[in-house]
Amino acid sequence: MGAVKAFSRHIEANRGEQFVDLAGATIRSVSRGVIGISVLQAAAAGIGLWVAQVPGASLITFGVLIFGIIQLGPSLIIIPLIIWSWFAMEATSALLFTAYMIPVNLMDNILKPIVMGRGLATPMPVIFIGVIGGTLVHGMLGLFLGPIVLAVVWELLLAWIGDGAMRSGPNAVDKIYRDPAEKVGAD
Numbered sequence: 001m002g003a004v005k006a007f008s009r010h011i012e013a014n015r016g017e018q019f020v021d022l023a024g025a026t027i028r029s030v031s032r033g034v035i036g037i038s039v040l041q042a043a044a045a046g047i048g049l050w051v052a053q054v055p056g057a058s059l060i061t062f063g064v065l066i067f068g069i070i071q072l073g074p075s076l077i078i079i080p081l082i083i084w085s086w087f088a089m090e091a092t093s094a095l096l097f098t099a100y101m102i103p104v105n106l107m108d109n110i111l112k113p114i115v116m117g118r119g120l121a122t123p124m125p126v127i128f129i130g131v132i133g134g135t136l137v138h139g140m141l142g143l144f145l146g147p148i149v150l151a152v153v154w155e156l157l158l159a160w161i162g163d164g165a166m167r168s169g170p171n172a173v174d175k176i177y178r179d180p181a182e183k184v185g186a187d
Contacts, residue, residue, distance in 0.1 A: 127150070
């Protein structure tokens with residue numbers, strides 16, 4: 001990591017290390033979001049499967065965990081399981097199982113963007129768009145590269161906008177929105 005920071009200092013002396021730290025924080029945040037939410041979702045699914053006494057509950061729980069980590073989502077396992085429950089269980093048991101498993105199935109859609117955006121200065125929609133776009137374009141590698149690239153681009157954009165405002169002076173905005181009756185050359 002020291003070599004990367006040294007290289008970044010040569011590229012941009014003032015903010016190079018900050019961008020390397022941002023990339024590292026983004027990787028940690030995405031990793032925690034993907035793995036943490038997958039474990040939480042698999043645990044919740046496992047509890048539901050155990051309570052409903054579904055045969056092979058531990059194997060199915062492991063499948064939910066793996067599908068969550070590789071970003072295929074647990075729907076590929078849970079939806080057929082819900083359909084199976086309506087054929088194999090009593091109506092009341094199947095209804096309760098369905099009512100429990102649908103929120104478990106949707107858990108990652110709600111919690112993952114919240115967890116991934118936590119601890120970063122970059123807005124959550126930027127990270128979320130990076131995760132979705134990166135995953136769609138580059139698969140598992142894009143899951144991590146997408147948010148890193150967008151987070152760094154976002155910070156570069158903010159630095160560029162901030163640098164432009166600083167060069168124009170503190171009253172640059174006031175000069176633009178001044179009363180047209182005033183003479184501009186009076187400054």
